[in-house]
Amino acid sequence: MLRRIHSLPGLLAGLLVMFMALSGAFLSLQPTIERWQAGAAGTQLSVAELSGAVARQLPNVSRIVRMASGTVIAYSDGAAGQVATRVDPATGSVLGPYETSPVFAFMTELHRSLFLGQGGHWVAGIAALSMLVLSISGMLLVVARLGGWSRVFWAAKGTLKQRLHVDVGRIVLVALLLSGLTGAYMSLVSLGVVSSGQDGFIAFPSAVDGGAPVPVSDLAALQALPLSQLRELVFPAPGDPTDIFTITTKTGQGFVDQASGAMLDFVPNSLSQTVYEAFYTLHTGQGIAWLGLALGLAALAVPVMAGSGMLIWWSRRRNQPNLKHNVAAGAADTIILVGSEGNSTWGFATALHDGLTLAGHRVHTAPMNALARHYHKASRMFVLTATYGDGAAPQTASRFLSRLGHFRASPNLAFAVLGFGDRSFAHFCQFATDVETALLAKGLKAFQPAGAIDRQSSQAFAQWGNETGKLLGMPLHLVHAPTVPRTRKLVLIERDDYGVEVQAPTSVLRFAVPSTKSAGVTAWLGLGRRLPRFEVGDLVGIVPPGSAIPRYYSLASSSRGGVLEICVRTQTGGVCSEFLHALSPGDEIEAFVKSNPDFRPGRGRTPVIMIGAGTGIAPLAGFIRRNRQRRPVHLYWGGRDPRSDFLYAVEMAQCLDDARLTRFKPAFSRTVGGSYVQDGLRADTTTIRDLVGQGARIMVCGGSDMARGVRSALDDILAPLGETAQHLKATGRYLEDVY
């Protein structure tokens, strides 16, 4: 719901909001330019002193205006109409003609009403309201996504566009909220819906002194008023003793008798006018140049937000499930309920739906929030759900637990829960566990204990399908094929083999783009000869022949080197690793690149602790190789035997020599007194504490067992600092690439 509230105005009014933001950003320069032109006011004149000085130089002066920037302008009547003159606020001496900027005047009207009159005020108001709704709903979405208000500033995760949207949004939120709120208010004032507190005018005093006018510099009320308090002083018509000075100050409006010098009928500003002026100042930054600039800078981020938001919406929409033969809830024998946040769970649900339908079942698949009160014919219910943030319900399951209160189960209805999550998070599949507990508490029977799928593993899902099929007495082949991006042909150019002697055959494989033999236009242009763009730490997806499901490997090189390098250990029965191991130089593969921006050392000079085991060294070695700025890097790596599977040994020694690598502590498990990588860490407790105290970043790459061991070792080491791996991870200082 919240997401819909966020995306709807974003999609409908995105262009309009962007237009208003950009015109507003341009206008935000005005207060600064005016402030700069006004110059610094030194001595503080009274209104009487300044007016006296102006009247001596400009005898026909009819009006003096002091703007929020401090600029003083005198209007005097000339033969050809009114002349506006700039006046030095410190001395009252005339500086020269004042000209309003036609560009800013044009932009102001464009921003305020798009030159559409009253209708334009509505349009501007809708833009401001959209901005307000987007800011508030966006803020609530970020809070929900990161798991609470206390975590609002924790590191955001996700694809580049998602992180860009969240990170930029967090920076500019307050400014955009302010612009939206004040803009909506000002539109309401322009439309006459809200009073600016200045409805009508103040009646001129009926009784005036009528005596001989005295010079303006001798008027007592003006002598008592410092220039900084002035907004506008209007002179009486020359030669009319019954006329009177009209004065507007910061605090109100009144009249000054030109003979007695007394302030007459002063009316202080009403509360609503004070409110209006506060909103006006906050929206325009007039008189507060830095605020104007800050709001303008924030407004420049709006196109970034609109663009990234649009892309996020589109990729979510493209992933909408396409269910065939979805039977009505009342007629189905099998129910599949889906709790999904980013739509990936729907892909698995679709595979299950298709598999069960193929096996002859009548299947109804729906979001968990659509839980009916009763399923008349159903005897089986599957709940497939992801977990959101810190164990919370994902988007399509947010109301499931409350709806469950009204649910009446048939006596023969049994269920199975399958959770989807990321094992590197503390609350792995927490919501799936909660749902199972709630269903059991409701008196339902589970025909299968809850399963868990780590990081969308298609293999684990297929295995769960086999087990489920055996339990239900039917073949259940679940083929979940995440949409594979377009692949490119790559050719193996070189391979180094390790670890055969220690039963861990591992190869470093280097691929390149096959040289084109055809002399077509694309070849001539150099197209198709280049590698797709990738960085060290990104993933390559390789689709082995005869399979629809890609396997991912971490990259040890970047595309700039012209070589795609991976490190692969042969898994017995592993379709893809066996295929890769059988390759000889010259053989071709089908591959695509998947960005993995969450696993990068980032910029800066702070030390990096890199920890890996086995093939996990590949991306770490890649980073170290490219560490030309000699950032301190401490590498901990675990292998089996230095004589057999010491991957990258020669290259790491070279890096140590030229300080691309500061320290290297390998640990080997199959030697006398063998040890694991986490033992190496524990042996260096003091060093690790020092480094983390200096703000070091930690990068871990390898199998999930090793990652768990490293986490617990680091928790022990860092306990005296009050740090945990979990907390470092939340603040973006602990990065994992675990498989």
Added chain:
Amino acid sequence: MAPIDNPVGILKMKKLAATLALSTALVAPGLAYAQDLTIKAQIATYNGPNTFFAIYVTKPDGSYDSTLWVAGQNQRYYRHLRNWVRGISAAGGNIDGISGASVGAGQTLTVHASLADTMIDAGYQIHVDSAVENGGEYADNVVMPLTQANSGVTASGTGYVQNLTVTF
């Protein structure tokens, strides 16, 4: 017909007729008939927001008599139409039904009004005050004697209202 204490107070607007009750009691000399006026105001060309202005009539002694039209409905700008405000705040009165939108640069406003025919050639004058937000303010932008000879004659002004033509 209901008794009307001030026949000059009957004014017609372009679209809907509305009555304006003026608190100044004008002693109508003899038998007065309502005289329809067509007012055309041509706005000067300039860069900036719309012009707001007031068209009003003063008595032979120079004091405010009545308002014919106010262009600009945002009352917070009215204080910039200084002479008109000064007059109407002394005389009192209501401008419901004789006001409309402000007018953009280079445009022409045409409105209809009416006043007592006894005011023509009797020393009354038509005045225009004009102003633009964050720009100039012109009290007595146009001053034109209300005479039969001036009907249909274009009077030019020094402010935002460049020309005024009153036809009756």
